[in-house]
Amino acid sequence: MSSHLEANLSALASMHPQLAQRLCLPVASAQVRETEGGPERLHRNGWSRLRPAPDAVQGFVDSAHQRSSAFSLGLGEGSQVLALLARRPDVEVSVWDRDPWLFRRLLTAHPLEQPLATGRLRLLLASDLVDAASTLARAPWVHPTARHQYAAEVALVEQRALGAGGQPFAFVLDGGLFVDDLSDALAAQGYRCWPFCADLFAVEELELQARTLRPALVAGINYKQGLAPFCEALGVPFFSWEIDPTTDRLAPLDAPAPRAHVFTYREAQVAEFKAAGFPHVEYLPLAANPLRRAPPARTPEEKATYGVPVAFVGASLRDQVVRHRATLARLAPNAPDLDARLARVLEAQARDTSRYLVPELFAQHLGDLGLAQRAGHTDPVQVVGELAAADHRLTLIRALGSRGVHAWGDEGFAALAGSGATWRGPAGHVHELNRIYGNARVNVDIGRLYQRDIVTMRVFDVLACGGFLLTEWSDALPALFDVGRELDTFRTADELLAKVDHYLAHPDEARAIAERGRARVLRDHTTQARVKHMLGALAAS
Numbered sequence: 001m002s003s004h005l006e007a008n009l010s011a012l013a014s015m016h017p018q019l020a021q022r023l024c025l026p027v028a029s030a031q032v033r034e035t036e037g038g039p040e041r042l043h044r045n046g047w048s049r050l051r052p053a054p055d056a057v058q059g060f061v062d063s064a065h066q067r068s069s070a071f072s073l074g075l076g077e078g079s080q081v082l083a084l085l086a087r088r089p090d091v092e093v094s095v096w097d098r099d100p101w102l103f104r105r106l107l108t109a110h111p112l113e114q115p116l117a118t119g120r121l122r123l124l125l126a127s128d129l130v131d132a133a134s135t136l137a138r139a140p141w142v143h144p145t146a147r148h149q150y151a152a153e154v155a156l157v158e159q160r161a162l163g164a165g166g167q168p169f170a171f172v173l174d175g176g177l178f179v180d181d182l183s184d185a186l187a188a189q190g191y192r193c194w195p196f197c198a199d200l201f202a203v204e205e206l207e208l209q210a211r212t213l214r215p216a217l218v219a220g221i222n223y224k225q226g227l228a229p230f231c232e233a234l235g236v237p238f239f240s241w242e243i244d245p246t247t248d249r250l251a252p253l254d255a256p257a258p259r260a261h262v263f264t265y266r267e268a269q270v271a272e273f274k275a276a277g278f279p280h281v282e283y284l285p286l287a288a289n290p291l292r293r294a295p296p297a298r299t300p301e302e303k304a305t306y307g308v309p310v311a312f313v314g315a316s317l318r319d320q321v322v323r324h325r326a327t328l329a330r331l332a333p334n335a336p337d338l339d340a341r342l343a344r345v346l347e348a349q350a351r352d353t354s355r356y357l358v359p360e361l362f363a364q365h366l367g368d369l370g371l372a373q374r375a376g377h378t379d380p381v382q383v384v385g386e387l388a389a390a391d392h393r394l395t396l397i398r399a400l401g402s403r404g405v406h407a408w409g410d411e412g413f414a415a416l417a418g419s420g421a422t423w424r425g426p427a428g429h430v431h432e433l434n435r436i437y438g439n440a441r442v443n444v445d446i447g448r449l450y451q452r453d454i455v456t457m458r459v460f461d462v463l464a465c466g467g468f469l470l471t472e473w474s475d476a477l478p479a480l481f482d483v484g485r486e487l488d489t490f491r492t493a494d495e496l497l498a499k500v501d502h503y504l505a506h507p508d509e510a511r512a513i514a515e516r517g518r519a520r521v522l523r524d525h526t527t528q529a530r531v532k533h534m535l536g537a538l539a540a541s
Contacts, residue, residue, distance in 0.1 A: 003108050004107065004108060004109070004110060004111045004112070004113075005104065005107050005108040007111070007113050008107040008108075008110075008111070008112050008113055008116060009023065009024065009107060010113075011112070011113035011114075011116040011117040012107075012116045012117075012123070014117050015116065015117065015118075015119050016122075016123075019123060019125060019128075022100070022125060022204070022205060022208070023100055023103055023104060023107070023125070025100070025201075025202035025204055025205060026202050027100045027101050027104060027200070027201070027202065028101060028199055028200050028201075029101045030042075031099070031101070031200070032050075032099075032101055032102065032105065033047065037049065037051075038050060038051035038077060039051065039077050039105070041099070041102075041145065041149065043148070043149040044176060044177060045176075045177075048145045048148070048149060049145070050076040050077040050102075050145055051076065051077050051079060052076055052079060052080055052143060052144050052145075053144075056080065056143075056144055057079055057080045057083050058083075059141065060072060060080040060081075060083070060084060060141045061080070061083055061084050061087055061088065063141045064084060064088055064091045067091070068090065068091060068092060069091060069092040069093070069094065070084055070091055070092075070093050070094070070141065071094045071095075071096075071132075071136060071140035071141065072093070072094070072095040072096070072140065072141050072143060073096055073140040073141065073142045073143060073146055073150070073153070073154060073157060074095075074096070074097055074142060074143025074145060074146025074147075074149075074150060075095050075096075075097035075099075075102045075103065075106065075143065076102070076143045076144075076145050076146070077102075077105070077106075078095075078102075078105075078106040078109075078110070080141075080143070081093055081095050081106075081121070082110060085112075085115055085120070085121065091120075092119070092120050092121075092122065093115070093120065093121050093122070094122040094123075094124060094132065095121075095122070095123060095124065096124035096125070096128065096129050096132060096140075096153075097124075097125065097146075097150075098125075098126055098149075098150055098153065098195070098197065098200070099200060100125055100126075100200075100201070100205070103123055103125065125205075126201070126205065126208075126209055127208060127209040127212040127213060129153060129157065129162065130162050130212055130213060133156070133157050133160070133162040133163075134162065134163050134164075136157070139157075139158060140157065142154055150195075152172075152183065152193055152194065152195050153194075153195070156192060156194075161192055162192075166192060167190050167191060167192050168190070168191055168192070168215070168216035168217075169191065169192050169193075169194050169213045169214065169215040169216060170186045170191035170192070170193050170194070170215060170216060170217050170218070170219055171194050171195075171196035171209075171210070171213075171215040171217070171218040171219070171236075172186065172193045172194065172195060172196060172218075172219050172220070173196050173198060173218070173219065173220030173221065173224065173227070174195045174196060174197045174198075174199075174200075175220070175221050175222065176221060176244075177429050178221050178243060178457070179221055180292075181289040181292065181527045182219060182221055182241065182527065182531065184289055184291050184292070184527070184528075185289070185527045185528045185530070185531035185532075186219065186531060188528050188531075189528075189531060189532060189535055191216065191217075194209075194213055194215065196209070196218060196220075198224055198227060199224075203230070206230070207234070210234050210236065215236055216236075216237075217236060217237045217238065217239070217535075217538065218231045218236055218237070218238045218239075219238070219239055219240075219241075219534075220238075220239075220240045220241070221240070221241055221243055221244075222240065222241075222242055222243060222244050222246070223240040223242065223250075223262060224240075225251055226254065227240075228240075228253060228257035228260035228278070229253060229254060229255035229256075229257050231257070231259070231260065232255065232256070232257040232258070232259060232260065233255075236259075237259045237260075237261075237538050238257070238259060238260045238261070239260070239261040239262070239263065239534050239537075239538060240260075240261070240262050240263070241263045241264075241265075241284065241530075241534065242262065242263065242264035242265055242266070242269060243265050243286055243457065245382075245386075245448060245450075245451060246382075247324070247327075247378055247379055247382045247383050247386060248377045248378060248379065249377050249378070249379050250272055250273065250276045251276065251377060252275075252276045252277050253276060253277035253278065256277070257277075257278070257279070258279050259538075259541065260278055260279065260280065261278075261280040261281075261282070261534065261537055261538055261541065262278050262280065262281045262282070263281075263282050263283075263284035263530075263534055263537075264281065264282070264283060264284065265283075265284065265285060265286050265454055265455075266283070266451065266453060266454050267283040267453060267476070268453055269281075270282070270283055280537065280541055282537065284530060284533070284534070285454075285455055285476065285480055285525070285530075286454075286455060286456070286457045286459075286460055286525075287460050287521075287525045287526050287527045287529065287530045288457075288460035288461050288463070288464035288521050288525060288526060288527065289464075289526065289527045289528070290464055290521075290522060290526055290528075292430070292434075293433070293434060293437075293460075293461050293464035293465050294434060294464065294465060294466075295434070295438045295465055295466035295518070296431075296434045296435045296438040296439060296465065298438060298439060302435050302439055303439055305435070305439075306435045306436050306438075306439035306440060307439045307440065307441065308404065308405075308406040308422075308439075308440050308441070309403060309404040309405070309406075309440075309441050309442065309500075309504055310400055310403050310404060310405040310406065310440065310441070310442045310443075310444060310500055310504075311405070311406050311407075311408070311436050311437070311440035311442070311443050311444070312397055312400070312405060312406075312407045312408070312409075312443070312444045312445075312446065313407075313408040313409065313427050313433060313436055313437070313443075313458070314393075314408075314409055314446070314458065315409055315410055315412070316390070316393070316394065316407075316409050316410050316411075316412025316413045316415070317386065317389060317390035317393060317394075317412065318390065318410060318411070318412025318415075319410065319412070320386050320390065321386070321387055321390045321412075324383045324384075324386050324387055325342075325387070327378060327380075327383055328342065328371070328380065328383060328384070331369075331371045331374050331375055331378075331380060332369045332370075332371055335369050338369070341365045341366055341369075342365075342366070342384070342387070344361075344365050345358065345361040345362060345364075345365050345366065345384060345388075346384075346387060346388055346391055348361050349361060349388045349391075349392075349449070350388070350391055350392070350395065353392055353449060353492075354491060354492070356385070356449055356450045356452060358381060358384050358385045358388050358449075358450065359381050359385075362380070362381045362384055366380075366384070382450075385448075385449065385450040386448070388449050388450070389448040389449040389450060392446070392449045393446045393448075394412075394415065394416070395493070396444075396446050396493055396496060397413070397416060397421055397444075397446070398416055398419045398421060399493045399496070399497065400421060400444065400496070400497070400500065401416065401419035401420030401421035402420050402497075403420075403497065403500050403501070403504070404420070404422075405420075405421045405422070405444070406421070406422045406423075406424050406440075407421055407422070407423050407424065408424045408425065408426065408427035408432075408436060409423075409426060409427070410426065433461065433465070434465045437461065437462045437465035437466075437467035438465040438466050438467050439467075440467060440468075441468070441503070441504060441507060441510065442468055442470055442500055442503050442504060442510065443458075443462045443467045443468060443469045443470070444469075444470050444471075444496070444500075445458045445459055445462065445469060445470070445471035445472060446472055447471075447472055447474065451474075452472075452473070452474055452475060453474060453475050453476055454474060454476055455471075455474055455476050455477055455480055455481075456471070458471075459471050459481075459487065460521055460525050463486070463487065463514070463517035463518050463520070463521045464518060464521045464522070465518075466514055466515070466518050467514055468487075468503065468510040468511065468513055468514040468517075469487045469488070469514070469517065470487075470488050470489065470490055470496065470499055470500065470503070471487055471488075471489055471490075472489065472490060472491070473489045473490065473491045474489075477489065480524070480525065481517065481520060482516070482520070484513075485513060485516055486513060486516045486517040486520045487513065487517050488503070488513065
């Protein structure tokens with residue numbers, strides 16, 4: 001890629017010096033990769049092509065017909081902008097994008113000094129969209145990739161919801177799929193949700209976004225180090241909802257954050273967060289979003305595809321196993337018997353899965369290697385716990401092969417070949433999950449072995465879809481559900497197989513339990529109710 005960056009930035013600075021400076025700030029780039037088919041950008045867990053189809057480019061050019069200006073919501077790799085600049089020298093082109101690296105990429109690859117210096121090409125980054133959207137006379141052209149990667153901003157523009165005097169903004173930390181459920185619940189409470197991409201921008205850019213949109217609060221799924229003091233410095237309340245396990249140790253707050261709240265799905269984490277300096281920490285179970293999780297149509301076609309005897313949806317944890325074994329090898333490079341020691345830990349844990357034994361087994365077999373002293377923020381005991389969890393999950397699903405289990409998830413489930421289990425590939429998060437959960441005769445939930453004190457997200461989602469659920473026993477279950485009437489549980493592989501056999505033979509009983517379970521979720525365990533509770537806690541502090 002040839003470099004026109006310096007000349008282009010100089011031309012941009014003559015018209016918009018602040019934007020030129022912002023594009024010189026440190027920016028993330030790992031979210032974009034170059035491939036033979038063109039550049040791609042990572043969003044959540046998948047890559048999307050940034051080069052629009054020729055008819056889409058033509059659509060942008062046509063949008064400027066008999067007009068003096070055109071607006072592209074999303075840059076992508078820029079071919080639509082370059083085409084319009086080349087074909088219509090009389091048209092002014094504005095283009096907005098969330099990602100500063102895409103602008104840097106465009107300015108590096110193409111000589112654009114003339115349109116930048118004359119203002120014919122106007123670049124808008126992140127919160128620049130607020131002022132630009134208020135002057136739009138008509139809906140902008142939306143880049144195909146932006147439609148799903150920047151869905152929140154696209155919706156705000158198309159709903160004309162970026163103007164002053166509207167509902168308060170909530171910054172929602174960008175991240176995994178559950179972020180959408182959090183945003184849905186905040187929107188139901190009257191907030192305009194703006195993606196807060198802490199990993200994408202320099203601190204100065206994040207501060208500019210806060211000054212521009214003046215959020216009433218910042219919310220996130222799973223705490224990101226440094227975010228609570230950052231929000232405190234801005235004078236903005238912050239809350240984090242912990243929903244996922246981690247192998248990292250929690251670092252102490254590096255500055256006081258009296259308005260920071262943490263809500264955790266695991267009661268055992270409350271003391272940990274308080275010890276790290278968080279002033280407001282509360283146990284709050286997970287929940288389901290009934291706007292996304294609901295019973296499917298259950299058509300004959302759906303039942304033929306998804307009406308399997310037994311279903312499991314989730315990660316095989318294979319990728320984590322590869323990564324965690326590499327971590328242990330790095331921490332103990334001079335231990336030739338590391339694999340043998342680790343095998344003894346995992347074999348002993350596998351012989352008794354009624355209890356989580358890894359911490360004491362780690363001390364017995366690995367304690368003399370000094371792993372913790374070299375691990376930094378990583379917790380090596382938790383790393384081994386992840387390995388044990390992966391073994392346990394695959395063992396139970398393999399045992400279910402004799403009952404016709406179908407597993408949806410990553411390629412790690414290919415290891416089930418020959419067991420009678422069927423690997424169905426990954427499940428679509430939006431609609432396919434509902435179809436699986438709502439049509440399978442028995443849904444099985446297998447949590448992580450070290451988390452016998454939580455109720456997983458899968459429990460709430462299956463029940464919200466009207467599915468019957470057999471979940472591994474957790475001490476947290478009785479406080480949330482009527483066990484045996486709203487769902488059922490198992491503690492051992494033998495009990496799991498026996499109960500699968502029972503409910504496959506008694507479908508009416510399973511259906512009645514599923515109906516009561518769904519009613520309980522809708523009454524007590526929705527994300528909307530959880531977020532309303534969190535907002536109440538913020539207001540009361």
